[in-house]
Amino acid sequence: MAAAPVLVARRLRKAYGDLTAVAGIDLTVAEGETYGLLGPNGAGKTTTISMLCGVLEPDGGEVTVAGRAITATDPGARAAIGYVPQEIALYPDLSARENLQFFGKLQGLRGARLDDRVSAVLATVGLADRADDRIEGYSGGMQRRANIAVGLLHEPRLLVLDEPTAGVDPQSRNAILDAVDALGREGLAVLYTTHYMEEAERLCDRVGIIDTGVLVAEGTRRELLDQLGTADRVRVEGTGPLDRLAAACRALDGVAEAAVTDGAVDLTVSGGRRLIAVLVDAAERVGVAVTGVEVVEPDLEAVFLHLTGRALRDAS
Amino acid sequence: MSSTRATLDIAALQLRRRLRDRSAIIQGILAPVLLALIISLAFGGGTSFSASIAVVDADGSAVSAPIVAALVGGGGDGAAEDAGVRFVREVDEPTATRAIDDRDVAAAIVLPAGFGAAVAAGEPPQIRVLVDAGAELAGDVAEAVARGLAARLDATRVAVGATLALDPSLAADAGTVIATAATAPTAVALGESAFGAGFDPVTYFAPSMAILFGFLTLGAGARAVIVERREGTLVRVRAAPVTDRAVLGGITLAVLLLGLVSFVTVWLVTAVAFGARWGEPLAVFVVIVATVLAIAGISTLITALARTEAQADSLSAIVAFGFALLGGGFLSPGDLPDVLAVVARLTPNGWALAAFAELSAGASGLAAVWPSVVVLLGIGVVTGAVGLGRIRLGMA
Numbered sequence: 001m002a003a004a005p006v007l008v009a010r011r012l013r014k015a016y017g018d019l020t021a022v023a024g025i026d027l028t029v030a031e032g033e034t035y036g037l038l039g040p041n042g043a044g045k046t047t048t049i050s051m052l053c054g055v056l057e058p059d060g061g062e063v064t065v066a067g068r069a070i071t072a073t074d075p076g077a078r079a080a081i082g083y084v085p086q087e088i089a090l091y092p093d094l095s096a097r098e099n100l101q102f103f104g105k106l107q108g109l110r111g112a113r114l115d116d117r118v119s120a121v122l123a124t125v126g127l128a129d130r131a132d133d134r135i136e137g138y139s140g141g142m143q144r145r146a147n148i149a150v151g152l153l154h155e156p157r158l159l160v161l162d163e164p165t166a167g168v169d170p171q172s173r174n175a176i177l178d179a180v181d182a183l184g185r186e187g188l189a190v191l192y193t194t195h196y197m198e199e200a201e202r203l204c205d206r207v208g209i210i211d212t213g214v215l216v217a218e219g220t221r222r223e224l225l226d227q228l229g230t231a232d233r234v235r236v237e238g239t240g241p242l243d244r245l246a247a248a249c250r251a252l253d254g255v256a257e258a259a260v261t262d263g264a265v266d267l268t269v270s271g272g273r274r275l276i277a278v279l280v281d282a283a284e285r286v287g288v289a290v291t292g293v294e295v296v297e298p299d300l301e302a303v304f305l306h307l308t309g310r311a312l313r314d315a316s
Numbered sequence: 317m318s319s320t321r322a323t324l325d326i327a328a329l330q331l332r333r334r335l336r337d338r339s340a341i342i343q344g345i346l347a348p349v350l351l352a353l354i355i356s357l358a359f360g361g362g363t364s365f366s367a368s369i370a371v372v373d374a375d376g377s378a379v380s381a382p383i384v385a386a387l388v389g390g391g392g393d394g395a396a397e398d399a400g401v402r403f404v405r406e407v408d409e410p411t412a413t414r415a416i417d418d419r420d421v422a423a424a425i426v427l428p429a430g431f432g433a434a435v436a437a438g439e440p441p442q443i444r445v446l447v448d449a450g451a452e453l454a455g456d457v458a459e460a461v462a463r464g465l466a467a468r469l470d471a472t473r474v475a476v477g478a479t480l481a482l483d484p485s486l487a488a489d490a491g492t493v494i495a496t497a498a499t500a501p502t503a504v505a506l507g508e509s510a511f512g513a514g515f516d517p518v519t520y521f522a523p524s525m526a527i528l529f530g531f532l533t534l535g536a537g538a539r540a541v542i543v544e545r546r547e548g549t550l551v552r553v554r555a556a557p558v559t560d561r562a563v564l565g566g567i568t569l570a571v572l573l574l575g576l577v578s579f580v581t582v583w584l585v586t587a588v589a590f591g592a593r594w595g596e597p598l599a600v601f602v603v604i605v606a607t608v609l610a611i612a613g614i615s616t617l618i619t620a621l622a623r624t625e626a627q628a629d630s631l632s633a634i635v636a637f638g639f640a641l642l643g644g645g646f647l648s649p650g651d652l653p654d655v656l657a658v659v660a661r662l663t664p665n666g667w668a669l670a671a672f673a674e675l676s677a678g679a680s681g682l683a684a685v686w687p688s689v690v691v692l693l694g695i696g697v698v699t700g701a702v703g704l705g706r707i708r709l710g711m712a
Contacts, residue, residue: 055554075557083555087548093333105325106556150552 141172326566344578377432422454595675
C-alpha cells in the first residue's frame with residue numbers, strides 16, 4: 001500500500017509584477033519519502049517552498065500538509081512543517097540552545113518537553129557539546145547544522161530544506177546529507193531543494209526538475225533517466241573556440257544536445273563511443289585542441305540538459 | 317499556540333537581545349543622563365538658577381524709595397528668593413554698569429530721576445533695565461520684574477485717579493499712595509514665572525535628552541523588523557504557527573517596554589542622584605507613557621517608510637535631532653525664540669517638554685498637563701497605526 005501523502009500542492013502560482021516566478025506547480029510528498037526539487041538558482045525553488053510553508057501568499061493554487069490547508073488565516077496548520085530556510089535563520093548573538101528554546105516556544109513547546117526536545121535535536125546534529133556557545137562563533141557547517149536542528153525541534157510531519165548545504169565544506173556537507181538521509185528513513189516526509197545534481201541523486205526517492213517556475217519533469221531517478229532514451233553523455237575537454245565546437249557538434253548526426261560547461265563541451269548523443277572519432281575530427285576543424293574525451297553514464301544533469309537545452313551548472 | 321503567548325515570547329527575545337548588546341542601556345539611560353548633566357553645567361554651572369540684580373534709585377523721591385527698599389529688603393511673598401534672585405542696592409547707574417561688567421551682578425533695574433514726579437503726575441513711569449549679554453536668563457528675570465512693577469504702578473495709578481475724583485483733598489499724597497501700593501509687584505512678576513521654584517537645568521534637560529535618545533533607542537527597536545528580515549530569522553518566525561499580528565505585537569511591545577524602562581530610569585537617576593525636580597510622580601509617569609507612545613509610533617512609521625536599515629537609521633537620526641532642535645530640547649525655556657516656541661508645538665518634544673516644565677514648576681496633577689498628554693497619545697496612536705499598517709513582513 002502506498003504511503004499517505006503528507007504534502008499536496010495543486011496549481012501553485014506566484015508572480016512578481018510581470019515576472020512569473022512559479023507557474024502552476026503540482027507536487028506531492030508522501031510519508032517517509034524524500035523529494036528533491038532540483039533546479040538552477042532563480043528557477044523558483046525558494047518561492048515554491050515559501051508558499052508551501054505558508055510564509056508567502058500564493059497568487060493561486062492550494063497546499064495541504066497532513067490534511068490541513070496552509071492559509072494565512074490558519075497559522076496552526078504550519079505546526080506540521082519544519083522549515084529550514086536557505087539562509088542561516090538564527091540569532092547570531094544567542095547560543096544554539098537559546099535559539100532552539102525560542103523557536104521551540106513559538107511551536108508551542110514548554111517546560112520539560114521543550115528542554116528534552118532541545119537536547120535531542122542538539123544531539124542529532126552533533127552540537128550538544130557546543131550548545132551554549134553563541135551562533136556567531138560557529139563555523140559555517142556548524143551554523144548549517146544548528147539551522148537544521150530548529151526545523152526538527154517540534155517533530156514535524158514534513159521537513160522542508162531549502163538548499164541546506166549551500167556554502168559548506170565537504171565534511172559538513174556529508175554530515176548534513178547523512179542526517180537528512182536518516183530522517184527520511186525514519187519516516188519523515190522530506191522536501192529538499194538543491195541545484196546540486198549529486199545531492200538529489202544521493203538522497204531523493206523522487207526528483208522534480210524545476211526551471212523558470214515550471215516543473216518540467218518528475219519521477220524517480222530511473223524514470224527521469226529513461227526520458228533520455230538510449231542517449232549517452234559525452235564530455236569533450238579542450239582549448240580553443242568551444243562555442244564553435246558545440247555549434248559544429250549540434251549539426252552532426254546522432255548529437256541531440258551540446259552545451260559548453262567548465263572548459264568542455266557536454267553532449268547528449270546516440271551511440272557515444274562510435275561518435276568519438278567524429279567529434280575529435282570536428283574539434284580539429286574548428287580549431288579546438290582536444291585534451292580529453294569522456295563517455296559518462298547518464299545522470300540528472302543530462303536529464304536537465306535534455307529537458308531545458310541548458311546545463312544545470314550554467315543555468316545556476 | 318496562543319497569539320498572546322507568542323507576542324510575549326517575541327517581546328522577551330527582542331528585549332534580551334537589546335539588553336545583551338548593551339546598546340539600549342548606553343543609548344537609553346547613560347547617554348541621556350550624561351548629556352543632560354553636561355548641558356546643565358553649560359547652561360547653569362550647577363543644578364539651580366541664581367542671580368544678583370542691582371537696583372538703583374536715581375530719583376531718591378518718596379515714591380521710588382519704598383519700591384527699592386521693598387525689593388532689596390526681600391519684600392513681597394519671598395518668590396524672588398525662592399527663584400534664586402537676590403536684589404542689591406547700587407548708588408547710581410555707572411556703579412551698577414561697572415558691577416555688571418565685573419560680573420558682580422547679572423542685571424540692573426534703574427528708577428531714573430523724575431520717576432516719582434512722573435508717577436505723581438499720572439504719567440507712565442520710565443524704568444530702565446541693564447543686562448549682561450552673557451546672562452540672558454537673569455536679564456529676562458530683571459525685565460519681568462520691571463514690567464511687573466510698571467504694570468502694577470499703572471493699575472494703581474488708575475485706581476488712585478478714580479479715588480481722587482471722589483475726594484480731591486487726597487491729591488497731595490497721590491504719589492506716595494501709588495508707590496506704597498506698588499511695593500508688591502515683584503512678587504506678582506516672579507509668581508508668574510514658569511520656574512516658580514527656580515529654573516533647574518537638570519530637571520529640564522533630563523526629559524529633553526531622554527526624548528532625544530528615546531528616538532534613537534526606540535528607533536533601533538522598531539527596526540527589528542528590517543534587521544530580522546536581513547538576518548533571515550523573520551521568515552523562520554513567520555513559518556511557525558503564529559500570526560503576523562503576534563509578530564508585530566511582540567516587536568512593538570518590546571519597543572514600548574524598552575522606552576518606558578529607559579525613561580523611568582532617567583527620571584529616577586536624575587531625581588535621586590542629581591536632585592532633579594520632576595514633579596508629581598503619577599502625572600510625570602503618565603506624561604512619560606504618552607511621550608514613549610508618541611516616540612514609538614513615529615519610530616514605527618519610520619521603519620515602515622524606510623526600505624533599508626541604513627535608510628531607517630538616517631531617518632531616525634534626522635527626526636530625533638530635528639525634533640530636538642525644533643522642540644526646544646537644546647535650549648533653556650527662557651532662551652527659546654518666539655518663532656521656535658510656536659514651532660515647538662508641532663513636535664512631540666515641544667508638547668512633552670511643556671508638560672514636564674509645568675510639572676517641575678509645581679503644577680499639580682494631570683489637570684495641568686492633560687492637553688499635552690492627549691496630543692502625545694494622539695501622535696503615538698496615529699503614527700503607530702499608519703506605520704503598523706504599512707509594514708510588510710513578507711518577502712520583498
